[in-house]
Amino acid sequence: MNVIGIKTPLIKPEDDLVEVILDSINNYKNLELKDEDILVLASSAVSTVEGRIRNIDAVNPSEKAKELARESDLDERLVEIIIHESDEILHPFKDCILTIKDGMLRINAGVDRTNVPSGKALLLPKNPKKSAAKLRRKIEAKTGKKLGVIISDSHVNPLRRGTTGQAIGTSGIKESLDRRNERDLYGNVLQITFQGVGDQLAAAAQLLMGEADESIPAVVIRGAKAAFSNKPERSLKIPPEKCVYSKFLDY
Amino acid sequence: MNVIGIKTPLIKPEDDLVEVILDSINNYKNLELKDEDILVLASSAVSTVEGRIRNIDAVNPSEKAKELARESDLDERLVEIIIHESDEILHPFKDCILTIKDGMLRINAGVDRTNVPSGKALLLPKNPKKSAAKLRRKIEAKTGKKLGVIISDSHVNPLRRGTTGQAIGTSGIKESLDRRNERDLYGNVLQITFQGVGDQLAAAAQLLMGEADESIPAVVIRGAKAAFSNKPERSLKIPPEKCVYSKFLDY
Structure with missing residues (x-):
């Protein structure tokens, strides 16, 4: 899997984000978007052009x-x-x-x-899922490639120092993979396992985006283990009552 | 950044984990460990050879x-x-x-x-930090390269469906980067930001390791934005009273 940070000029409210990012990708030698690439976009860049x-x-x-x-x-x-x-x-x-x-x-x-x-x-973007879908449609129209788009945001986890990343809006890939009923190395059937692919990809991208003046609001991920789909079946969000942390979130 | 999953035979309690992984890396054409590669190892593989x-x-x-x-x-x-x-x-x-x-x-x-x-x-490994240090010393001795080693484990986050990854033991790189006092794109000074590089790398690796019968207990990450150091200064762990989630963890 390849994770490629895309450096861009400073994103301004009046920018066409897709134009800026595709132009910036063009500045990288030997980098052209391919089918099944995943484009991770920083929530801050999306918010900026949405006037948030x-x-x-x-x-x-x-x-x-x-x-x-x-x-x-x-x-x-x-x-x-x-x-x-x-x-x-x-x-x-x-x-x-x-x-x-x-x-x-x-x-x-x-x-x-x-x-x-x-x-x-x-x-944050008003409706990150909608933004991801809209951006994906536009990028696919301009490039002719079938892609995944993730809007990622910095996130801090309980008892951990430092930020990782979370997928706050996704389009074109399944945000989580249901691994239940698959078998492990010993043939045991998995009971409850989902894989949070969207958050894993967001964390990988956030590593390159950084937190300061990196100017890398977009990351291309190639060769990821993801399920491309026009209709993601499951979101990464779960209702509080289904969460093992629920007792601690006042639910 | 390149994230390369290493498929190995089934890890058994009597195995020499370093041997198995280096042998498996040798099976990949054009892949040889380089200085500043980061090797992420699944906690389950480390536990198995430690008899846990x-x-x-x-x-x-x-x-x-x-x-x-x-x-x-x-x-x-x-x-x-x-x-x-x-x-x-x-x-x-x-x-x-x-x-x-x-x-x-x-x-x-x-x-x-x-x-x-x-x-x-x-x-889980009894002392993952110690295990990471020991494995790193052994791999460095065998390869002559200066590396980072992370032991990663599947982790579920509050209100999210699906697993990501966390670095439960790290050696050779700083687990978190202190970005305080750096400047953002507009010259504003960052106040409280740490970047959880270890967890970001673990999440990226966990994407390839998967959750079922992938048989990928090791992942090589090349070109990561990490600070190599023999003395990691800060751990990703924070004491509960310093955590914004503290109220919800009964502290």
Whole structure:
């Protein structure tokens, strides 16, 4: 499997993201998109071209935001944006608030002040699944290739230092592979195993995207073990009551 | 970055894991380990050669094990092993028990009945960090190359369907990169960002290792963005009180 980071110019709100990325791929010698390549796109790049940027100065913080800001040491106007973006506020912590956003655990509901001009905040794409499908259609139309598209976002895991990646929107490949009823090396039948292919690919891509000024908002993954499909059957999201961590998420 | 799965014969308890893997790498045309390659090894392979296998029949379940077995629907003898392997039992769930093992969240304390003969259970390596260091020294001595070694294990994340991977023991590279005080694309200084390189690499490798009968217990990663070092400064583990999820883990 090959994981190739694509360096691009700074993505601006008025950019055509597909154009910028395809142009940047063209700058790499001997790299041309092929059938069954997977293109992983940084959520921040997708958000930027979708105009998901808020002026922090323009926000009037509510009482709830002020209280959470005191508890987390965050800017109360930023907290107001976070409240607005969250499905659920789970708990404030020093410098961040743990939330559920779009059915996923996200620090600060994915609202980010990095890689956005000072005084502004970048929100997650409004509907990442829809964005992934739209971007895939456009890239496939332009290249004539059958691809997978994943929108990935930095993610922190419990009891772990540092970010990995999660697939917040996917199109063209199955996000998880059902391995139940397959057999292991000794012929034992697997009982409950799904493989979170989308998150595994997102983590691999996030390694190259980095967290600072890498300017790598796109990663091409070639030769991945993925199931290409126009109708992904299962999402990586699971309802809280089906999650082994449920007791700890107040459900 | 190149991620290359190494197919091996079935790993048996009496095997010399390093021999088997180096022999298997030799079977791949044009593949020879190079300086700064990272070798990711499946925890199950390491456990197997370390004799971390228990006979389930030989276990006498305690009252606590019987109670947890009723709550989780697991074999009470298996539960006894899980209790013994856990730092802490967090909560039983259908078919599995959420535990803390060696400072990490692990389903069933990593005790696994897949990829082990029927009637037996495979435990995690006793000291994965030590195992990684030992394996690295041996591989470096045999190949003359300077490498990183990661022992990876399947892991499930909250609210996500499917497994990713986590680095449970690492040697030769920094498990996390401190990106604080670096600047983002707009010159903003990053405040709290670490990058969990070890887990990102483990997730990428786990994609190729799979979950069933793939027989790929080793993955070579070439061209990764990693910091090679004989003294990794920071582990991926963080103490519960420093974790944003702490409230949900009963701390």
